[in-house]
Amino acid sequence: MSDAVIHDGEVVGDAEGRALAAWEVASVAVSTLVGEWLVFSLGGGSNALLAFPVALVFAFMFLSHRARGESLRDLGFRLDNFTTAARLLVVPTLVMCALCLAVGLYFRSFDFLKWYGGQSILGVPALGLAWGLVQQYALQGFVNRRAQVIFGRGRRSVLLVALLFGGLHLPNPSLTLVTFAGGLVWAHVYQRAPNLFALGLSHGLMTWVLISTVPAAWLGGLRVGYKFFT
């Protein structure tokens, strides 16, 4: 192994370790792009086909955690720092909610029951929380941790996470912007208090408020990748 590398006065991974972590991040991004672009364009969006890259990327992340000896607690599946993380999240989440509500008021586009049409009032938050938790696990529990190996804690790794999160929502312009902004906040909070439950809650709540308030045309039906053009 080569010597450790110093960034901004902080010790980060050695050169080989950083390259390996960068490869891991790129690999996860490629799987997502394969799902978003190739499965939807060549496979017609078949769920059975989509299952392959999804299963592959989750299997890879799981085995990578094992190889690195990362526990669930390390990743952020824990409760001891929930309050700290929630405290860090409350202001940006409320600000975003207030902005969305203002937009919804202005355009009279409120509808807090429209997510997935027939979902019950209880089903919506449950689904939102689960979806938010899964995304935050991949984004923070995996990507953010590897980004910290590459760049150390701080602006660079936070920016990498946000750029990746936003980029994976291309070519949907509004969703790319919103996810980039959300990525900055969530990545910053995770580095201070790694708690995926709090982040998942924030993510689920933000998604619900966003789609319930902002005019649907702005969000492009939440479609990303090749699906955005269909």
Added chain:
Amino acid sequence: MSGPEVSRGGALPGAAEVTNPAATPGGAPFARPHSLAPEAERRIRRLLVAKAALETLFVVALAAAFFHVNWNPRVRGAVASDGRTRVEGWVAGGRADSALEVQLFVDGRFVASATADGEPPKGGERPAGARGFSFALPRLEPGEHEARVYAVHVGGGRTRLALHPVGGGVRVRGEGVE
């Protein structure tokens, strides 16, 4: 967004820990791996290679399946003209139990659709199962034009249609055929 309390980032077994009080507000230690055990590195490298290989195979299989479902490389045919007002020819390579739909385009614009279910024109060699088609040319602007015939292939899920060129293009004139 700085909070009063900062959690530990989580150390990785097999990796050296770095305690860097300056890196965390409040002086709480933040443990981070800065080196990975060689065996763990090798394992992750193998994982990445295996994943890349599987993903490549998946993409190749997806592309091949897409081509197979949405394209029919067996389509063959020929197009001729009666020298004045018709474009006709034969096409082969469709499914044995169904007639092929063929479409006529003049200067790249759709003109007409027909079913190739007739006797192929006489003369020349043609494979077994060849079916004939014939189009009456519409009234065209004076001058030279190009007519082409395409066989329609219905792709997977009947949601995609592919047009296969049948033979080459034939030149036609607005007031007759060259």
